[in-house]
Amino acid sequence: MTEEVVIIDDEPANIIWLSDFLEDSGFKVSIRTDVNTGIEEISPKKARFAIIDLNVPVFPPLSAQVSEKGELYQQYPGLFVAWTARNIGYRDRQIVIYTVHRDSRVADESKKIGCTYIMKGRPRMLKDEISHIISFDPTKED
């Protein structure tokens, strides 16, 4: 069965290259453009991994939960998707978050949550990271 990868990014036209790359690697790609639909996509079934842009919109009722998580989550709502994913059984190497700007607070939070944090801008870096993830099968390791 084809495994699914979920991409959450509010500007899908800019990440079609990533979708092409993942499809060529044998995955089915689902793109979602906000926190709410992103969580809907990853919650009922386990995707192989999720790639999450941190600057994505969030709507009620989840916006209240994002606000409760504090200022950093309000600034980067995609963090809430990563946090949710880690709390419903996704492992650290299955969650990749990215931003355009370097932010040490995000780096600290990603360590706390346990996920991979990379900067947007260098497609080769993201591809290398994905190759690293693909080499790991979460169903076969503890």
Next chain:
Amino acid sequence: MASEVPQDTTVDLVLLSNFVHQVVNPLNGVAGTLDNIVEGVVKDEHRKEQRLRAARAQLEQCISLMRNLAYFAQGFQRLSDSEKREILVPEQIIRSAMFFQEDAALKNMTISLRENKVPNRVRGHLELLNQVYINIFDNCVKYSRIGSKVQVNQRIQKKTGDLLVSINSMMEKPLNRVELSRIFDLGYRGVNARQIVASGTGIGMYICKKIVEEVHGGSITCDIIDNTNIMFLIRLPGAYFKPYTEGEPL
């Protein structure tokens, strides 16, 4: 010799940071697309061409953003007569809309100019007015409903001799009427826009107002129609009708 730093030189770091974000995103798309093609990830020839066209549109997007930044940095002064040139209005609108062919196609949208063969003309700054249409079309494509049409009309108002260009599009998420007065403010982005794309510069509409009003002595307004559509109305003085001449695009 000590270097002189102008006293009024200030850098808006938030604006600059937003710009970087807005430029890196499409550039990332271009680099990723080219990398895929070089690496043989995209094999189908039709798809390859489609991706290259999209990459070109992303580069155009970056150029528009950088131009906005440059115009912002230069400031806005009223045009002198020597800077003005005759502009064929339908040609300018169609050429500006063509930058968005790929993005519009992705959302199954069209941009349509009804009076596309009516050779109305205006004297102004070609590149600056291009930027006005490009910024508005950019907004329309980004924030309009999938499958909708951006309807453009152009005519000369008999009473005043002004050129009137209206651009009407159906919003994906409605704009609150109380926000209308802030649409042209520097750095302002509507709540509905932020619900579709989280980040943005909020400079495009500000630049439009400066170019139309301060540089050309016209006006630009926007209004909500039937709670679903937003309409921009550009008014430029001194318009005139002159039949097409040989060599001009029909």
